[in-house]
Amino acid sequence: MLNGAVIMKEILREVGMIARSLDSISNIEFKQYDLTRGQYLYLVRICEHPGMIQEKLAEMIKVDRTTAARAIQKLEINGFIEKNEDQHNKKIKRLIPTEKGQAVYPLIKRENDYSNSVALSGFSGSEAETLVKLLQRVRSNVEKDWEYVKKGNKRDY
Amino acid sequence: MLNGAVIMKEILREVGMIARSLDSISNIEFKQYDLTRGQYLYLVRICEHPGMIQEKLAEMIKVDRTTAARAIQKLEINGFIEKNEDQHNKKIKRLIPTEKGQAVYPLIKRENDYSNSVALSGFSGSEAETLVKLLQRVRSNVEKDWEYVKKGNKRDY
DNA sequence: TGATTTTTGTTGCAATTACAACAAAATAAA
DNA sequence: TTTATTTTGTTGTAATTGCAACAAAAATCA
Numbered sequence: 593m594l595n596g597a598v599i600m601k602e603i604l605r606e607v608g609m610i611a612r613s614l615d616s617i618s619n620i621e622f623k624q625y626d627l628t629r630g631q632y633l634y635l636v637r638i639c640e641h642p643g644m645i646q647e648k649l650a651e652m653i654k655v656d657r658t659t660a661a662r663a664i665q666k667l668e669i670n671g672f673i674e675k676n677e678d679q680h681n682k683k684i685k686r687l688i689p690t691e692k693g694q695a696v697y698p699l700i701k702r703e704n705d706y707s708n709s710v711a712l713s714g715f716s717g718s719e720a721e722t723l724v725k726l727l728q729r730v731r732s733n734v735e736k737d738w739e740y741v742k743k744g745n746k747r748d749y
Numbered sequence: 750m751l752n753g754a755v756i757m758k759e760i761l762r763e764v765g766m767i768a769r770s771l772d773s774i775s776n777i778e779f780k781q782y783d784l785t786r787g788q789y790l791y792l793v794r795i796c797e798h799p800g801m802i803q804e805k806l807a808e809m810i811k812v813d814r815t816t817a818a819r820a821i822q823k824l825e826i827n828g829f830i831e832k833n834e835d836q837h838n839k840k841i842k843r844l845i846p847t848e849k850g851q852a853v854y855p856l857i858k859r860e861n862d863y864s865n866s867v868a869l870s871g872f873s874g875s876e877a878e879t880l881v882k883l884l885q886r887v888r889s890n891v892e893k894d895w896e897y898v899k900k901g902n903k904r905d906y
Numbered sequence: 907t908g909a910t911t912t913t914t915g916t917t918g919c920a921a922t923t924a925c926a927a928c929a930a931a932a933t934a935a936a
Numbered sequence: 937t938t939t940a941t942t943t944t945g946t947t948g949t950a951a952t953t954g955c956a957a958c959a960a961a962a963a964t965c966a
Contacts, residue, residue, distance in 0.1 A: 661917095682962090723760065917957090
């Protein structure tokens with residue numbers, strides 16, 4: 593039996609270890625496609641939601657606006673995506689994958705799927721499902737605080 | 750009902766979003782203790798495992814050896830920890846928190862505990878327990894691949 | 907309408923991150 | 937013991953990351 597104190601620290605640390613491991617692996621494996629650190633994160637989302645703007649992408653990934661801005665800038669320079677201007681709104685730029693970007697997408701997807709299958713090896717279908725649902729709830733809880741703190745507010749505890 | 754395809758991508762992404770959110774929050778909140786980005790990760794572990802060497806700490810956190818080296822170097826420069834030489838082994842340096850480091854520890858702990866409680870809000874005790882256990886299995890699965898890839902090996906998929 | 911606030915985007919810093927490449931001590935193998 | 941390999945640590949270099957501070961367009965408000 594696990595007591596509360598153990599759970600307290602473990603969730604956060606386990607998640608951190610898992611995320612860093614998987615991110616590190618992906619970054620190493622995507623170098624062969626000329627994607628530098630972190631870029632795959634943005635590219636997959638742009639491919640899945642073409643026309644998205646970078647502000648929303650940053651929120652989706654949970655990364656600083658300026659970090660996203662530069663990652664996206666680089667994706668554009670290297671020909672993976674385009675920034676298209678909007679008909680009705682002069683301020684926003686809609687992000688669209690190029691042919692090159694679309695060609696890389698399935699390779700990223702395949703790697704991510706494989707990493708997921710590794711992560712879930714030994715899991716039954718229902719265990720995997722339970723985990724996804726619990727994680728989605730955690731994410732929903734956590735993202736509220738993230739936005740709150742990111743905006744300069746102070747949490748009270 | 751969730752189908753396999755959704756689960757496939759969701760686990761990895763949910764974990765990534767949660768990890769980045771929590772890390773971002775912590776980094777903002779720890780600035781008041783003069784801890785710069787990422788340093789809290791190392792300091793808590795050194796406090797909980799005094800005498801640890803930095804190679805093991807890097808493995809524990811799942812971060813590059815050289816990243817850990819510089820983070821630890823900075824913790825030392827800023828007086829949070831000491832590097833003690835070992836009696837029997839001239840190569841290794843044992844990491845020990847200073848008074849200052851020990852004074853900050855409970856503050857980090859408190860913040861982490863709070864973030865955990867936020868992450869788990871709405872969870873029953875048994876749900877929280879289930880999540881920890883599933884995450885530990887995921888981490889165990891994933892860290893094997895991380896070490897494998899980090900050492901220069903190529904995964905086949 | 908006009909003034910104010912929010913959204914979206916960029917650039918200047920200063921810092922972390924990590925790959926390479928090296929060194930030296932410790933361990934394993936011959 | 938001598939040689940080879942692994943472990944542990946550092947530094948050079950190049951890149952990402954994110955806070956501040958700014959700008960301009962859009963949305964809200966009075």
